[in-house]
Amino acid sequence: MALPKRIIKETERLMAEPVKGISAVPHEDNLRYFDVTIEGPEQSPYEGGVFKLELFLPDDYPMTPPKIRFLTKIYHPNIDRLGRICLDVLKGNWSPALQIRTILLSIQALLGAPNPDDPLANDVAQKWKEDQNAAIETARQWTREHAKP
């Protein structure tokens, strides 16, 4: 199937004007599949870490949101053990006017602002609420251990 113009344009733009701290490179044999890296935002427990993600554009993209998953282990209340992400724009609040770029920025923002009130990883969220400092420390430790640049 020919790649829609939209995907070509988006890919071109991602390459030509990369976003700071984010990279997304399509596979050569499958241009709908991207290797993504996101740098942990400054001032967050994920600072200094580089997180790998995979991103896939389904057939009906952009009518349906891209499928994204963390590959690097991460301690975060909205990201579960399998790397799945709880983010409104990846679900009900998806708009076809959104792009890979905007979604990745949203994920980066999520790293900077965890939301334990809408958890995906219940145990992490609970820890986050009970003892935030300890949770943040765990997140730092995991970042050091697993998200080496």
Added chain:
Amino acid sequence: MDSENEYNSSQMSDDGFMEDSDVDMDDGECLLFAAVLSESDFEVEEEDDVGFETQDKDIKPTKHAYEVDFNVFSPADIHAQQDKQIAETSSILEQPPEATAILLRHSRWNKEKLVEAYLERREEVLEEAGLGEEVQKHPPKVMKVPGFVCDICCDDDEDMETFAMKCGHRFCVDCYKRYLRTKIKDEGEAARIRCPGDKCNRIVDSKSLDLLLPPDLRDRYNELINRTYVDDKENLKWCPAPNCVYAVDCKIKDRELMRIVPTVHCNCGHYFCFGCTLNDHQPAPCALVKKWMKKCEDDSETANWISANTKECPKCHSTIEKNGGCNHMTCRKCRNEFCWMCMGVWSEHGTAWYNCNRYEEKSGHDARDAQARSRQSLERYLHYYNRYANHEQSAKLDKDIYLKTEKKMTQLQNSTGMSWIEVQFLDAASQALQQCRQTLKWTYAFAYYLARNNLTEIFEDNQKDLEMAVENLSEMFEKPIDQLKGLKRDMLDKTAYCNKRRIILLDDTATNLKDGEFSCAFGMMGFNVTLP
């Protein structure tokens, strides 16, 4: 329920009339039906008067304590209802019908609340419903915009047609259509489709939809719109039967479900409970049905088996099944030594090794007590469960037999010269059997939760009577085809009796339930307590 009986019986009496036109219908072949008819018909007439008083002949007459009022609506009725409400509200709000429709759907068809909110804070209500601040009379239109690039497909064709609602998020018409298709076809949305623009809460109004919706999506869209109406209305529910298009209106509120079992009868023939939309489960209330099903489905049976066939280590409470050997037990986990017979500590046995004579000792007493209780409760549960499952199974078998009999009905017609109408008694019998078995099934689930008192005894008497009647009829049903003709009178008789017993049981139980006379074996009837 009863309406079905009525329906059958009146149909049958007509049939009888045709077949025995020389015999006085009321005294002849249809005497049996007369019994049923005289009772139900008479009451229908009585209730009809009430119907006239309320000027609403759609209201089904309530004849028995176990029946509830309900109406069945076709898709056209539902559509008309919506249109009517939209028209009414439209004139109050002084908004065009499309906008009113969106507002009504947004407020989940609560007209009073909408009107009140609208009058108080008009702008806010409009904004929340996705209508923006100004709803002007400019009809939405498709147009070409020079130099436009669609954010969705990235096309920049000069001739491209584009569309935007008042919010100004402009996309090409093809993308807009694809978006609507995804929303309607894949996601099943209709009433609250938002503008495709990012973070835009504006809802695509019906004028815009008229303009953009491809014809093949229209039916689906209308269906979905109807669906949201029914889903939003508390007193409306879809008939859960496969492929059924009707919705049922019933005024029974959730909090009444502890005392009323609102079985409704859809025009498609399906009987279901309005409270939980499961198949008819009279006389058992919804909450109890839920508990019962859960109990039967999950591992509670396994749990019961465990508690009946194993013992716990008195110290660490590990579950132990003794499969041989002597009574001197050493827990593999905590190394506690105890006697399997009395559950007491082994060292207290003194020198009486392997011969437990300390049965009355306190330490073992409690453990044995718990054991006995759990065995008893398992047996009790199994008693009811077996009967429940038996009726479920039998109903299936009866149905199978009926399907076979249906073929034989044709044979019967050929061999004995009976007409098609004359063999319909088998159909009536089969229906009665299944309906009664359905009821019987649930009487056992119900009885499981009942505390023993005089009412329970009456209930069980009723249950027994119905059960006997059903088994008698069921037995006849299995007779070879050549005997069936001779049994016709008897079968009709038994069918009527079954139906009657069923009505009596349901009526009695429903009355007591309504009056809160039953009490639950595991606490107060009300079933909001935790049941085992």
